[in-house]
């Protein structure tokens with residue numbers, strides 16, 4: 001078979017001393033950390049929309065990405081060529097998983113039926129390529145935000161016919177995800193929100209969104225799809241306000257509409273920062289509810305206010321993410337999906353390799369550092385000690401529900417002013433730096 005990334009062979013682990021830009025310095029897939037291999041911990045995925053379909057235009061200029069394999073047509077044949085390039089890319093980088101939207105991998109036809117037919121044809125090529133290259137689908141999803149019909153949203157559109165069309169699209173996307181052995185399915189409500197409340201019946205739209213998700217749960221059961229459902233929070237962009245604005249808002253919505261048992265969250269770093277949170281905040285909120293599912297691994301730029309979707313290269317950030325992931329017991333069947341794109345200036349195919357290799361190494365390093373911090377134990381010990389007053393005496397009585405306001409008021413009256421210990425933030429920050 002022809003090769004598209006001819007400058008590069010398979011990316012190998014050479015260790016921290018290597019100066020080869022096409023070698024891993026930290027990601028050694030068979031290395032065991034806390035009882036699992038790095039590959040099992042990290043479960044890397046590349047996303048089709050950025051890797052194969054993002055041509056790197058911006059609002060001020062056209063596409064720059066060089067994709068010599070792509071003839072620019074919307075034919076099924078061209079879609080299959082792209083698929084072959086993608087699987088060669090995954091294999092070269094040693095990335096086990098991938099993710100896609102229905103409309104990234106196959107063209108949209110003049111009718112839903114025609115789109116479905118073309119999707120089926122491309123999916124068969126994907127099935128063949130998965131076998132040939134030993135790659136797996138982490139999750140599938142449907143693009144319910146690009147076509148002009150979704151201008152007012154999909155499941156929250158003011159137009160019922162659009163809701164029906166979106167249902168048809170998700171039905172098919174679930175079926176092809178199942179066909180490809182997908183381990184999950186993501187709902188990201190790209191336009192499920194509003195631009196102005198002047199024209200919006202928020203309560204009615206939320207009821208519709210919940211009804212839509214209940215139907216998806218039904219269909220999942222009907223077809224025997226056992227993959228995990230995820231909601232991906234994002235506060236804004238493209239709309240001014242999206243209903244799935246952050247992890248807490250998603251959890252509340254899922255609980256209110258009796259959906260929580262069917263969904264986990266897919267947390268994206270740059271969406272967390274758009275919501276005014278750190279990614280580790282979102283991970284902790286999800287984990288506390290038993291709903292930490294998967295991660296869209298990228299990063300924003302603190303000087304820019306939008307979803308810049310940059311590749312994750314910040315070791316502090318990957319360390320904090322891996323601390324949360326390890327303490328939550330891991331991500332499987334979720335993974336680390338690089339929902340990330342190159343800068344417009346990085347337009348050569350080989351830049352895709354640099355970008356992914358760097359992200360993988362940054363996470364491998366984050367994993368090793370996080371495991372070392374956990375093995376050292378001082379951070380955990382400090383945190384535990386900070387709550388020692390709850391382990392016995394009045395604290396333990398409160399936690400067990402043995403006392404109420406009467407007893408507590410009596411306790412406060414009978415005891416001197418409580419003594420507080422320092423939070424030691426600076427000392428803990430220094431402790432983390434010992435390991436970076």
Ligand code: XLS
Nearest residue numbers: 141188232268296307339
């Ligand atoms: C966009 C989202 C999107 C989802 C999949 O901001 O991150 O790419 O991950 O629909």
Ligand code: NI
Nearest residue numbers: 232268296339
């Ligand atoms: Ni995403």
Ligand code: NI
Nearest residue numbers: 268271307339
């Ligand atoms: Ni995003």
